[in-house]
Amino acid sequence: MNKNFIAFALFLILINYSLSAQTRARTEINIPDIMDYKTLKCDFHMHTVFSDGLVWPSIRPEEAWRQGLDAIALTDHIEYTPHKDDININFNRPYEIAKPAGDKLDIIVIKGSEITRGMPPGHCNAIFLTDASKLIQDDWRDAFKEAKKQDAFIFWNHPGWKSQQPDGISKWYEEHTWLLKNNMLNGIEVVNERDYYPEVFQWCLDKNLTILCNTDVHDPVQMFWEIHDHDFRPVTLVFAKEKTEASIKEALFAGRTAAYATNSLFGKEQFVRQIFNNSVSINKTDLVINGKRSVNIMFKNDSDIDYKLVSKNKFEELSFNDEITLYANKTVILSLRGTSNEKSDIQKFELLFEVQNIKINSEENLMVSFPLNITFVPVEKM
Ligand SMILES: [Zn+2]
Ligand SMILES: [Zn+2]
Known part of the structure; x- marks a missing residue:
């Protein structure tokens, strides 16, 4: 074979290889819109190196884009920062780093933090914060008051987490009644990571709390999710008037969500029936x-x-x-x-x-x- 021809063929193979290596592709999550709302796919709970996570903040929007999401909240722990000797901890930085990466990909990035306390009240996320650093407070009540002052949407994370409830059954405490009465508890995770809490689903319906379904991912997503076929990350479906941060916030406060995890939907009948009918x-x-x-x-x-x-x-x-x-x-x-x-x-x-x-x-x-x-x-x- 002609030497020039071989060189040319090699050149073509290399070009092709470098093009495919650069390809970034998004896989949509196909779940229909309902009523007059867009069905947005969201994950409001994840970590970065700024607490105990293992990824840099700008990676989160890229993962979300590839996996068909519309919006994410970065919610690093306020009270637990094991990488602090290596990372200069600033609770507003994860958002500041991730936001431009999100903007480029049309992924909405929401500023959040995880208020990380013993049970009760346990761990809670506050999202749509303006200044996360103000949640550093001695008394947990003051952290919630500050979040409310910033007009945050506040939800209780993994209420049945075995480290805090060894039997895996979620328990409602007086402290949660206090939060609810003072309008500092707007929703609860019905699904966290790979756990589903049926008792929490019922609380959401009975107490008019918003249903959340989040990964709480610490690793790079694909080191934990999608490691085999049909292993999809859990998603909070938000029925929003538009794909904007303001619309997501409005829908969350109005309770227009459903949980989508392990090929199942959990939600108010009026919404999940429409999803079925439109599918x-x-x-x-x-x-x-x-x-x-x-x-x-x-x-x-x-x-x-x-x-x-x-x-x-x-x-x-x-x-x-x-x-x-x-x-x-x-x-x-x-x-x-x-x-x-x-x-x-x-x-x-x-x-x-x-x-x-x-x-x-x-x-x-x-x-x-x-x-x-x-x-x-x-x-x-x-
Ligand atoms: Zn937590
Ligand atoms: Zn967490």
Whole structure:
């Protein structure tokens, strides 16, 4: 082979390699908008080297962009700074460093801090702060008062964290009642990292507190999440009027959120029902069944969530599978079969399903129904 040709081929390979090495790609999280709101994907709890995290602040917006998020809050511990001999600790710096990186990528970066106290009241995040350094206070009550003075949104982190609650069960203390009464507790993490707290989900609904779902990530995200297929970082879905910091803040105070973690949704029925309805469509509702033969209906799922449906009603005239999974971004078939060769009429049905991975409170799953009009045509015996 010609030497020049080999050199040229090598040159092309190198060019290609360096181009692909530079490619930065974002994977969207496909969950539909609802009502008149945009469904923003957010993570309001993460750490950097400015407390006990292992990454530099500007890396967080890049990770968030690549993983399909819209907004993040950096929330380093105020009271725990193990890297202080190596890093000049300043609680406003993580935001100041991350914000320009976020702006370049259209990732909203929110200034926050983690008020890190023993239980009660435990750990709480204050976000939308103006000056995080003012949260350095001897008495935890003064730290919350300062956060409120800055008009922060304050939420309780990982209430069932085993280091503070060895049985993993969250407990509500007088101190939390005091915070709630004084308007210094606006939400709670229903999901933190890989833990889900059903009792906290119910508190949010009963006490009108906002549902949060965050990573609390300390490592580079991909050293902890997405290490195998379907291992997605948890996300707080925020139903915001616009993709702006002000709109996110308004939606958080108004309680318009849901939790999305491990292929499940946790939220108020009015919101999660809309997510399901805007994700799933059916190809037809008027069907003809000839005798005992079958007919197909197709469910199209335009979201990243595999919806797991279990049938909740039975009909003498129809037979079909009890369980069906509506796979993410796919269309699946449900086959309906007649049970009589003689039947001749038109009948309305309402197929009722429980969606096992959409929780509307600590005990119940979302129920959905699909109306069908079926014309039964008798078939002559052969
Ligand atoms: Zn914490
Ligand atoms: Zn934390």
